[in-house]
Amino acid sequence: MTASAFSSLDTAALERQTELTAELPVIFEQIWNETHKKVSSNWIRQNGYKRICLQFPDDYLPHSNAISTYLQTALAAEECKIFILADTTYGSCCVDEIAAAHVEADSMIHFGNACRSKASRLPVLYLYPVLSIELATILQQLATLQPECGEREVCVYLDIGYQHLHEQPPASGVLAEGEDTLYNQLRDVLQPKKLLIEPYPPPAEDCIESKQSAESDNAERICIFVGADNQRFANLSLTTKAFQWHILDGATGTLSAKNPLTAQYIRRRYYYIEKCKDAQTLGLIVATLSAVGYLDVVTRLQEMAKSRGIKTQLISVGRINPAKLANFLEIDCFVLIGCPFNNMYNSKEYYKPIVSVFEAEMALNPAWHMKYPEAYVTDFKQLLPKGRSFLPFDAQAVQPQDVSLVSGRMRGGTGCDETLDVNNTTVATQAKMALMTTDTGLTFEDRTWQGLDPALGQTEPAKLQQGLSGIPIKYSHD
Secondary structure (H helix, E strand, O other): OOHHHOOOOOOHHHHOOOOOOOOOOOOHHHHOOHHHHHHHHHHHHHHOOOEEEEEOOHHHHHHHHHHHHHHHHHOOOOOOEEEEEOOOOOOOOOOOHHHHHOOOOOEEEEEOOOOOOOOOOOOEEEEOOOOOOOHHHHHHHHHHHHHHHEOOEEEEEEOHHHHHHOOOOOOOOOOOOOOOOHHHHHHHHHOEOEEEEEEOOOOOHHHHHHHHHHHOOOOOOEEEEEOOOOHHHHHHHHHOOOOEEEEEOOOOOOEEEEOOOOHHHHHHHHHHHHHHHHOOEEEEEEOOOOOOOHHHHHHHHHHHHHHOOOEEEEEOOOOOOHHHHOOOOOOOEEEEEOOHHHOOOOOOOOOOOEEEHHHHHHHHOHHHOOOOOOOOOOOHHHHOOOOOOOOOOOHHHOOOEEEOOOOOOEEEOOOOEEEEOOOOOOEEEEOOOOOOOOOHHHHHOOOOOOOOOOOOOOOOOOOOOOOOOEEOOEEOOO
């Protein structure tokens, strides 16, 4: 690891660029059109909100003032106050309820990428961009998948920029055969056994989650993601079982096959899981303060770690980077507790490994021992008692002795360290961590720091002299 990961030049703060996503930039008409204006204004009027926060990602900030001015003018009769949130604590996809509380906001309008984590304090309206797409080109590309999709279930997911293509089914639930709808066009081109079209992230979280749960056992279906190869596709493809994944880029009209769970990816994640088992101290990084259930996950991780004799430290540092986490030298492994779109899948730049809540669950919960997961879990709420991936934790099932697959050494859980008595060749037991202090703050007591040595009283005082005057290229007394 290079030293630049922990320190930077003094001018770095002035030259630092904003954190932009890898997606294509959007224009003003794509994020604020007549539909957006009507939906947002009616939502505020119907609910009687008075203090509204507008949360923008970094690449939307050039348009934030125009949107705020329009709403302030359109809602002048309602005497509403509009605020702009330009810097979120953890990630632009999460609703920053903490920042909104500073201005006593009673509602939030969230623009751009959203994880749709259920907010606990404020009502939220999500507004997605409207990206143009050439349906003729898209249908031509999808026609090449007809031999693969025939007689199979096909699910088409629409990314946030293309959710305007999603059609609301009629009250009867049956689409007319003769209508020229997207559903009928895709069915004619792909000729599947069954066709589903779903927006992602879903607008109705509870309904979609239960629907996906009922369909998650179908591992022979073909999934097509209309969007870019971004974090949303990574989360969706990792958590949804499918025979094959395809990405249909709406901007370029290209079609490509993707395999999210590659062998190299699985090996790297299982290596981090073993490092989590070897850890003596776990750092629980809280990367959300609004998602429902994050305190329950913290309590569950602390309980599982305690049963294995592992200490835990609770950390809240906002957006993480190698420099911040390098300050915690006592921590052997970090667990990131955040929204599904903020999970860390690669921690090569960091001094210690970072695992997700699901990976920590596999490392600490004996119920996951020798059990291969059917799909990856990015939403930690699914690991809680009401989640579909919940496995109960039994402290009595923790193995007292285990062998590390990384170091090859014996590691102990709730059991005891065994030492051999030479006199009677019997095994004597000694309680593990018998002298361990419960105050984790004491670990910082032995740290010292020494700056420049002033050498007081050891040097003679300097004589006063007249300094230079003028400008550097020509002083007045030269």
